[in-house]
Amino acid sequence: MSMQERPERPPRSKPVPSPDAGVDPIDFRPPATDATTQANVQDATSLSTASAVAPAVPRKQSRTTQAPAQATATPLPITSRSEVTVQLSTRVSLDVEAILAEAAARTGKKKRALVEEAIIAKWGSKR
Amino acid sequence: MQTVMVYSEAGGVAKTTTAVSVAMTAAESGKRTVLIDLDPRAATTKWTRTEPAGEGLHVGAILRAKEDPTGWAEDLAVRSQWHELLRVIPSARDLSNAEAIRDDFAELRLKESLVDLEADVVVIDCANRQGGPLTLSALHAADTVLYAATASDSGVDGVTGAQRTVDAFKRSLSRMGAAADIVEAGVATTRDGTGFLSYAETDAIEQIRQLAPIIEPIVPHLSIVPEVRMAGDWYGKYRKGAAVLSAYEEVMRKVIR
Numbered sequence: 001m002s003m004q005e006r007p008e009r010p011p012r013s014k015p016v017p018s019p020d021a022g023v024d025p026i027d028f029r030p031p032a033t034d035a036t037t038q039a040n041v042q043d044a045t046s047l048s049t050a051s052a053v054a055p056a057v058p059r060k061q062s063r064t065t066q067a068p069a070q071a072t073a074t075p076l077p078i079t080s081r082s083e084v085t086v087q088l089s090t091r092v093s094l095d096v097e098a099i100l101a102e103a104a105a106r107t108g109k110k111k112r113a114l115v116e117e118a119i120i121a122k123w124g125s126k127r
Numbered sequence: 128m129q130t131v132m133v134y135s136e137a138g139g140v141a142k143t144t145t146a147v148s149v150a151m152t153a154a155e156s157g158k159r160t161v162l163i164d165l166d167p168r169a170a171t172t173k174w175t176r177t178e179p180a181g182e183g184l185h186v187g188a189i190l191r192a193k194e195d196p197t198g199w200a201e202d203l204a205v206r207s208q209w210h211e212l213l214r215v216i217p218s219a220r221d222l223s224n225a226e227a228i229r230d231d232f233a234e235l236r237l238k239e240s241l242v243d244l245e246a247d248v249v250v251i252d253c254a255n256r257q258g259g260p261l262t263l264s265a266l267h268a269a270d271t272v273l274y275a276a277t278a279s280d281s282g283v284d285g286v287t288g289a290q291r292t293v294d295a296f297k298r299s300l301s302r303m304g305a306a307a308d309i310v311e312a313g314v315a316t317t318r319d320g321t322g323f324l325s326y327a328e329t330d331a332i333e334q335i336r337q338l339a340p341i342i343e344p345i346v347p348h349l350s351i352v353p354e355v356r357m358a359g360d361w362y363g364k365y366r367k368g369a370a371v372l373s374a375y376e377e378v379m380r381k382v383i384r
Binding site for chain 2 (some may be wrong): 006013014015016017018019020021022023024025028030
């Protein structure tokens with residue numbers, strides 16, 4: 001029985017334009033990194049009865065710079081204006097949580113922003 | 128496959144002229160050549176009048192890829208009108224957006240995109256930067272660095288800074304225990320005209336020689352070059368470009384394996 005020289009190589013993806021293709025560098029604003037998004041999951045409107053979380057303070061750490069637990073505690077710089085927020089303790093169905101997670105991954109927006117957008121769109125404006 | 132990055136930290140020191148010339152003379156010598164425009168200014172793209180394979184399908188698609196870009200260079204390389212053996216991966220203004228992002232391992236995407244590229248030679252026209260994501264991408268992808276310089280203070284500054292960047296890159300690889308095997312080919316040097324060198328040109332050339340070997344001959348920068356760049360044409364087709372062509376042919380023979 002003849003053997004193949006090597007296994008079939010998995011199919012490669014085809015090039016696609018970058019998400020910011022066509023966005024002028026003057027207008028371009030880097031999206032929140034995955035780490036920033038993760039760090040702000042708890043900062044977003046809390047969807048569980050988990051323990052209290054810190055107020056909204058965006059973190060500029062990347063995945064490669066997330067400090068290990070034993071690292072020296074250094075205050076993180078506040079990189080945006082502080083704003084008053086309230087913790088919203090509720091639970092949602094698995095379906096809704098999945099929709100929210102997918103929307104966050106697709107848009108790059110924080111979960112808090114998505115929840116606020118949906119509420120405002122459905123029930124009225126802020127002011 | 129040999130991958131050559133043409134680099135200087137200074138602008139206006141004939142990086143693009145050198146990159147395009149080395150690529151085109153390599154193609155004319157029978158080598159399958161891919162020329163990558165890695166500068167948001169896109170001078171190579173404009174000079175060669177290269178249109179991307181599709182909207183947004185320029186080198187920025189590789190650097191900003193969210194998927195694995197392995198092998199993408201083969202799909203993005205566009206056959207040049209200048210020579211059947213020359214292909215160009217164009218750039219665009221929005222490549223600059225990649226400089227605002229420091230994703231993990233983003234600097235390896237260009238190298239990954241070159242896997243299985245059907246080429247003998249890759250020439251990268253680099254942006255004039257002091258490190259940064261674009262330069263790092265080229266440093267990881269290339270096995271050869273060719274400095275470009277004019278016989279001027281800018282030329283000297285550009286090579287000085289570029290060497291500093293390359294040295295820092297090699298040190299960082301060594302610290303990680305990785306092989307720092309990028310080779311410095313030397314300096315492709317350009318001077319105005321073909322007559323006597325001015326004092327400034329003479330001094331600049333001397334300073335460049337102290338930094339790195341000059342790849343002889345020193346290339347004359349004749350008016351035919353800006354003329355063809357405006358026209359989107361290759362100076363090698365014209366009698367007045369013969370002196371420039373022969374000089375770059377010699378440079379190419381010394382740089383390209």
